[in-house]
Amino acid sequence: MEHWKRTIERANRFFMLGELVDAREMYLQALALAQVLFERWADAEEAVAACVISHHNLADLHLRLNQPEESAEYLCAIHQRLLQTLQDPRLSPALREAALRQSSKTYVELLNFISDHGEYPRTHRLLHIDAAKPAPHHHGVH
Numbered sequence: 001m002e003h004w005k006r007t008i009e010r011a012n013r014f015f016m017l018g019e020l021v022d023a024r025e026m027y028l029q030a031l032a033l034a035q036v037l038f039e040r041w042a043d044a045e046e047a048v049a050a051c052v053i054s055h056h057n058l059a060d061l062h063l064r065l066n067q068p069e070e071s072a073e074y075l076c077a078i079h080q081r082l083l084q085t086l087q088d089p090r091l092s093p094a095l096r097e098a099a100l101r102q103s104s105k106t107y108v109e110l111l112n113f114i115s116d117h118g119e120y121p122r123t124h125r126l127l128h129i130d131a132a133k134p135a136p137h138h139h140g141v142h
Contacts, residue, residue, distance in 0.1 A: 001037075001041065004033045004034055004050050007026055007029050007030040008026075008027075008030045008053065008054070008057070010026050011023050011026030012057075015027075015060075015064075020064060023061055024058070027054065027057045027061060030054045031051075033054075034050040035051065037050070044098045045094075045101075047095065048082070048099055048102045049102065051078060051081065052082075052102050052106060055077060055078035055106075056074070058071075059072075062074065068113075069120050071117070072113065072122055075109055076110065076122045076123055076126045079109075079110055080126060082099040082100075082102055083099075083103060110127070114127075
């Protein structure tokens with residue numbers, strides 16, 4: 001967790017200084033760490049938050065680089081990951097509950113992005129798959 005935090009802090013400093021290439025490298029490292037540790041972190045809430053923050057920071061960076069389609073990819077990727085986590089019975093209830101809580105944030109981020117930048121193929125697919133599916137039944141997750 002500490003290594004991830006330090007990596008994000010370094011990336012944020014680069015971002016603030018406008019050193020976007022270095023910021024991107026650090027954000028990608030933080031994302032890789034968050035993904036590797038996703039199911040192994042002691043605190044499920046922190047594990048999910050780290051993954052969400054890593055994706056959203058990369059989405060912000062790509063907006064700054066005028067690459068909204070790349071941003072859309074990161075926003076969709078994390079929302080999709082949380083939806084898959086929710087429905088994965090082999091994951092701990094704590095991780096699934098954290099994913100459920102965070103998925104409302106990732107959904108709002110996605111909607112805000114679309115209202116500001118329009119739809120992209122992946123946002124369209126993801127949101128229309130969502131709408132077409134019946135609401136999942138969350139057995140054992142409260």
